[in-house]
Amino acid sequence: MSALLNIKWQNMAFPFVGLLAFLFFWQIAASQVTTTLGSLPGPVATAQQFMGLVDEHEAEQDKKTAFYQRQEQRNADKLKADPDFKVTVRPYTGRPTFFDQITTSLITVATGFLVASLIAIPMGIILGLNQWMYQALNPVIQILKPISPLAWLPLVTMVVSAVYSSDNPLVAKSFINSAFTVTLCSLWPTLLNTTVGVANIDPDLKNVSRVLKLDPLTHVRKIVLPSAIPMIFTGLRLSLGVAWMVLIAAEMLAQNPGLGKFVWDEFQNGSAQSLARIMVAVVTIGIIGFMLDRGMLQLQKWFSWDKRSELR
């Protein structure tokens, strides 16, 4: 019993000490760096600025309510003047707040990552099962893999502009640009890990499948997937990490809505508060990245056939 308590205590204490040391170091280091916008914000200034962003968000919500009330009034007046008037409610035109930008980024990364996974996992299984296909496609994959999102972005932007043109688009072009860039860059870890995982299935299991004369689909479902799952998830976790990093870069470069644009706008503002606001965004990006990875791990625990293996 006391041993158990000990472990729990340690589990809590060490991360706590680590974080505290980090915050301390941050506070000391930040005050040493002086920029033309004042010294670098430490944890305290960053926390204060976060509260400021919360206040701004609330103020914006009030403005939004007022906007809809005004619109309702205007539409009612029009309806009174012309009974045939067709009322359309226009969405709020105000600026996105920090929290709106977080939501946008999360939706974008989810879309891009989902599309990437839907391509990478089936393709990885095929490449893992078929040696010839693997040899044919491997060079292409190796060349495409290291391309930076910043190099893809101009191409993606031009292609999307050319292909996706409609007067009343269902989703914004900027969203497609960001999501597509995320897909292109986050595809590879999942693809390669799935391929390796599938290729390295225990020969005994393959023999079992052969003896039982399993049809190809059942073979994949009963033999390949369960044994490749750990590798697939390793790939997915790497991909998700890449996806999140790529998204922020893409948003910054292309001015697409999201946390990246928030950072860039603040950099351009160059006010006394800008650095602290960028710091809030940086910390947020880190925490969200961490939570995404934890979420994926949870998913893996839930999916994994072998519940005894230690996951970290």
Place this chain on the structure above:
Amino acid sequence: MITLKRNAVALMVSAVLVSTAVQAQVGAPEKEELKLGFIKLTDMAPLAVAYEKGYFEDEGLYVTLEAQANWKVLLDRVITGELDGAHMLAGQPLGATAGVGTKADVVTAFSMDLNGNATTVSNKIWEAMKANVPAGADGKPVHPIKADALKPVVQSYKDQGKAFNMGMVFPVSTHNYELRYWLAAGGLNPGFYAPLKGDNTGQQQADVLLSVTPPPQMPATLEAGTILGYSVGEPWNQAAVFKGIGVPVVTDAEIWHNNPEKVFGVAQSWAEKYPNTHVHLVKALIRAAYWLDQDNNANRQEAVNLLAKPEYVGADAKVIANSMTGTFEFEKGDKRPAADFNIFFRHHATYPYYSDAIWYLTQMRRWGQIPEAKPDSWYADLAKKVYKPEVYRQAAEELIAEGKMKVSDFPDFAKETGYKSPDNKFIDGITYDGHKPNDYLKQFPIGLKGDQKL
């Protein structure tokens, strides 16, 4: 008897015409949801004011304002239709239509402001320049400071075999032409563009090498030492003063008093597709510009607080206030009155004058962006193609009919030709007459004229 009758008929016809002109209401906007782009500069103020004061909504428009990364992105997005319209450099619609850089038809019916820019040099360059600037009775440098003071500094760089780099915001920007005008008036060649040879750097035969830097990045680029000075709109000159990294030496109002600056640009195809929307937009912008100058700039402090919001310019309010509230700070502590630093409505600032458009075209020709000689008629025709005073007039007449503005607020539309009378309020005293662009160009010692080609 017959002539009398004819006169009566003419009178009646004209009476009908006049009354319809007043009564003819602009229909509902064809498009209600609009996205307008801007660059983080104080002269985007009419857009922010029209939004925050509800002028857009009064016109039935639901407008989203979106900051853009740089002037190129902004122009491209207007052309592709991602943006319905934008705060633009006056040279952008003209340059695009004339085929300088981009080729696309962009028009404007609303001029956003007069003046509003300055040229800043780094502390080191200022120290060197200051020796050549006469001091007044109060010990402060006498303004306007001419580029003559910079000339020996550039020469010393040349003697050491070092390049003298300066920044401006876009090849067809007001800032590019202002900086070039100032340098050339001081005997420094800012270099020519030679598009026929495929050279679009604008640095042929240059004493001073100018290159493009987006406005908000100017102070950081100056600090990094990549450029030694720059020409940009506010608040990026005052920001250099506050950061202690540079000194504004000359404002654009000193280079050409009350020069036209930004415009509100839309794609020509957009203007044709949504004519009513266009008029409604211009109406809202006229009201915003009026508000900005109302009662002798009484609203400027409120405007400063608006612009300081992170979604608009975002710089600190005290930096923005420096130029927006009637003063301008040169060297740290040398704050001088500058009531006209940025004009939004006075002097018919919002009316799109053909002569303003033609001035920009003359500068494009002067520096080789328009590589070959053009007759005077070409200048007039292009100005007519891009500047749309008829849309402005419609908007103004609507506002007068609604009682929101007075007839006296606007030029006399019946008599207005779109050409301002010849003007010599330039730093070099040369007279500009919009009717004679080629004669104007002949007066410059530095610059292409006549049939000259590179």
